Amino acid sequence: MSWEDSVRKVVPYVAGEQPKQKDVIKLNTNECPYPPAPAVAKLAENLDTDAFRLYPDPDTTPIVTALAEYYGVKKEQVFVGVGSDDVISMAFLTFFNNEKPILFPDVTYSFYDVWADLYHIPYKTVALKDDWSIDVEGFKQENGGVIFPNPNAPTGLYMDLEYVEEIIKANPDVVVMVDEAYIDFGGKSALPLLEKYDNLLVIQTFSKSRAMAGLRIGFCIGNEKLIKYLNDVKFSFNSYTMNRPSQALGAAAVQDDAYFKEITGKIIATREWTKKELTRLGFTFPDSKANFIFASHKSVPAADIFNYLRQQNIYVRYWNKDRINNSLRITIGTDSQMQLLIAALEAYLG
């Protein structure tokens, strides 16, 4: 016997490439092309660095309070983590704790099956319909829990709230998680449904619409009982997950709503322009309400376009994976970045 026999061996999630050179047009990991709110930069210059010697507030009061006020919920309904990955992973560990398989779409955020494998949670996928939409009926079978993104990733397709509610209503005995990483780009959040359903957890992130992927801030909102259970597990894992800079800078970001609306509005406008241009060049795609477009070309394979763009220092995301291997996920950048992308595509395809 060797110590290696006891190792938990897993196939890890592979995140999008993070190129180190600077002259790249980076449209591959759904980051925001604009900097965080001005208040964030201002506060960053004036952080109390002497206080770095002290543990951060274990209750993450500054940012929880800011989020509770912003979304009009109680502080006891908000849980924050080191990115929404941390929040979802913790929620899997806390709530998906039975023998029945959990359900999620077959084409979706590719971390769900990784967490399920890590925690030995059985799962079953529900195939998207031919138009890439989520099959609501498929989520009415017996299960140990439900998670789906809205809008879905990497399709970008948004599902109307009545269907989200239909899924929640059909699953009163398990926790239903709606992963709203991309909700701020034109969709309607399921947050108002919290008043009716005590088994609903709505997960969001600062990494996309709040331009703070580098600070690692995610959160979820649910009824107080759910959040209490989640905090118990979190406090069994690490008392102090969110560091002082993230707690302070995250709170500052939430407080600048005008800037938040300005940059999400700009991204939506750029996305709609990009849709027209991609259509003109022979691409098709589900109608995205996210900060990315999931596009296939009518005649040129996605892998070829991916490789060509990469040579031009334009990074988009491509998965060599069943069902999605002829599509590119293109993050919406600034207007000028998207103009350069369209020009490069035009040169290649035209």
Place this chain on the structure above:
Amino acid sequence: MSWEDSVRKVVPYVAGEQPKQKDVIKLNTNECPYPPAPAVAKLAENLDTDAFRLYPDPDTTPIVTALAEYYGVKKEQVFVGVGSDDVISMAFLTFFNNEKPILFPDVTYSFYDVWADLYHIPYKTVALKDDWSIDVEGFKQENGGVIFPNPNAPTGLYMDLEYVEEIIKANPDVVVMVDEAYIDFGGKSALPLLEKYDNLLVIQTFSKSRAMAGLRIGFCIGNEKLIKYLNDVKFSFNSYTMNRPSQALGAAAVQDDAYFKEITGKIIATREWTKKELTRLGFTFPDSKANFIFASHKSVPAADIFNYLRQQNIYVRYWNKDRINNSLRITIGTDSQMQLLIAALEAYLG
């Protein structure tokens, strides 16, 4: 059935109190009384806040490189996490993955049993000897893994490296973790033993000797294979755990070795002074090589002293727990803080 039936219910770890008022002498959570290295404050003022919109380096290159250089190991031997709690929790999940009980001392860091419960890892404790020292023989029974701190917490007692090696040598088939959160206050690290043992994991933190508890930085060093397995699990959990400020500021801290030696030297000197004073006042304690002293008074119960000190706005740590409920864990602060503590104790006990 209800969704609550499937919840993973745990008894969370309770961390030391983090009082919000400022005029407190805080000697209860083993933080450093001095600010981080001057380079940290300087860099903090000049963080690239525009880059906050981008994900951090998933390989945490800046800080891993700085640590590898400092400790004279390969980059592939270093793993970093959000505090050493994150590192140890991840290591439990990765390496303590069999049916046999893991071993740790009965009086030790009180998070070990919490993680074991969280991940459903069986465990068995090995009683400390009457002089509070670790019972090396007790770690020679069959087990699924071993972890102990050196110096131990909350006793502060350091174990000579030959005994550490004896434990490692007796356990070639499991991973042995040495938790060196307090090693920089006079002990010798087990790092040189890495050359001989491929199943050794040495865990350290920036929260004590590097004065950065608020940034949440922990790390471990082991052979490349161990670190690779750990990274696989980490990448199955969250690709980007350490945020941009921590990666940059942590690297800056490591590079200032002179300051590091200065503040740890000061803490050691203050600790030795405090030992003499506590002895004079009728306290006894194991001979600490940590940044705290675990003291009992010959006649006054620890709980009474704790409550008295708290009224004086002096916070120390007390556990109402079997075997340790007549001791106080007192963090070493600045000279003037310790003088105030001793004066307060003198007034109460004298």
